[in-house]
Every structure is written in structure tokens, then in C-alpha cells.
Amino acid sequence: MSAQQIDEWQIDPDAVRAEWLQTLDSLIADVQAWSVAEGWTVTHRTVEIIEDALGKYEAPALTIETPSGAVWLEPIARFVMGAPGRVDLSAYPTMFRVMLLPNGEGGRWRIRTDSGIYIKKPWNAETFVDLALDLSGA
């Protein structure tokens, strides 16, 4: 996926949606593997997303049961300001969260807090486990 901002009115919606869903599938697969490695239960589900440029579509999501509570991994939209997509990692039910924003470099994700601070850690198993426990334990 290109990190360059795409004009959402001059796109091929089917192609962009397919690429976005591929990006999400890869993220979901990583998070599932990292969760299972911790012995956490993972439930697959879908969320309905409606975007002006892409229409209505179903996207994959996860519910992860950590020892300190449930965490949701849910895609929010492909078209957001400042990034080519957004996925929220949220604790349930508090909905404390961080945003995952693709940076377009080899499937990497940037981690942004609600305060607008970027967490300067790579998106990997260790970071995910720390975030999931911190969010669900808050």
C-alpha cells in the first residue's frame, strides 16, 4: 500500500478495497498468532464499514481475551486524515485504545495514542502484548 495520500474520488474502489482488506488480513493473522502464542483466546468476527469512497463492506476483526480483560482489534476506515487507513486496538468495555496507522513501508504500523502521541516502538509481538495488557488492565 502506498503511504502517499490518495485522492479518494479518483480511485478504483474495488482495487483499493481489496488492497485494504489484504492489509487487514495480514494484520489479523499476525495478531492472532501473537495472541495464541500467549495462550489467549481469539474470536474472529467481522465489522461493517461504510466509506464514501468505498461503499459498504465487511472487514475482519478480532476479540482477544487477555488475562486482564478483553481487547478488540477493529478496522475503522481506509480513508482517514494523515494515513492510508486506521485500525483501533481497544479494551472492552472501557474502550481505552490506541490507533494503528499503516505507514506504507512493508506492512509496518505506527501506533498513535488518543493524545496524539506516537509510541516509538515497532509493531511486533512484544509491543502488541504490552499494549493489550496495558489497555485491558487500565
Next chain:
Amino acid sequence: MSHRLIRELVLIREEFTATRASITYVLRIWSMRHDEAEIAGQKLGATQQANDNLEATYLVRVFARFEAILRDHFPAAKPNVDVPEAAAILIDQLGAHYRIPAAIRSDVHAVRRYRNAVAHAHPGADVVLFADAMATLNRYLAWLP
């Protein structure tokens, strides 16, 4: 069902964070771009004031939605009882009905007191941050069927 109720509050958070980001951006570019059509004629002081009051403004919004959810829910929980006028009684009666832990109810009352302080410009209540208010109200809603 509580998932659906919680998502209603999440929608208000989306508005809050989008508005905060927009105001923060405008304040950052003000010195260079204050003649842009969308912001021409606006006072810098008023924009800063809006920024300062944003958390409290949206806390009032999110609590109003929470209270409306409880009012909608009450007749199903207690069909033969009038919906209480006072938010405090509403919170306690539904809390007792669904055996919501006292600590959660107490936290919700702290949010309610701060909401009242903001809405009526009546200082005295402890400040509650928007994110903490959301978390508190969601913990309560999670007990509703």
C-alpha cells in the same frame, strides 16, 4: 446489546477526537494561514477558549447520551415504575436492578457530579477527563443486557 450501547458513546468520542484534532491544527497554523476562507473572521481567543473547554463540552455530550440510554432502557427493566426524573436515582435504580458493583456506580456518580459542575458553571466537583468518563460509563453499560 451492551456492545451496541457502548458503541453509541464511541461515536461521540470520534466526534470529540476529530474536533480536537481540527482545533489543534487551526491553532498551530493560525499565524500563517488565518486568512483561509473557513476561518477568516474568527477570533483567536475564542478558538483557544473552545480548545480549553473541549473536554468538558464533550463530557456533557457523552453523559447526556449515557443518560438517554438509561432512560430508554428503564421501562424494559422496570415496567411498572415511572422513569425517575433525577439522573442520580436513575443510575442507582438500574444499578440495583442489574446488581452493578457499588464501585462502578460510585464512579458514574463522580462523572455525573462533574457534568453538573460543568453544565451549571458550579465549581467544586473533581475534574474527570473525557477518556476516564467514557471508561466509567462504559463499565456501567456493560452490565446492561
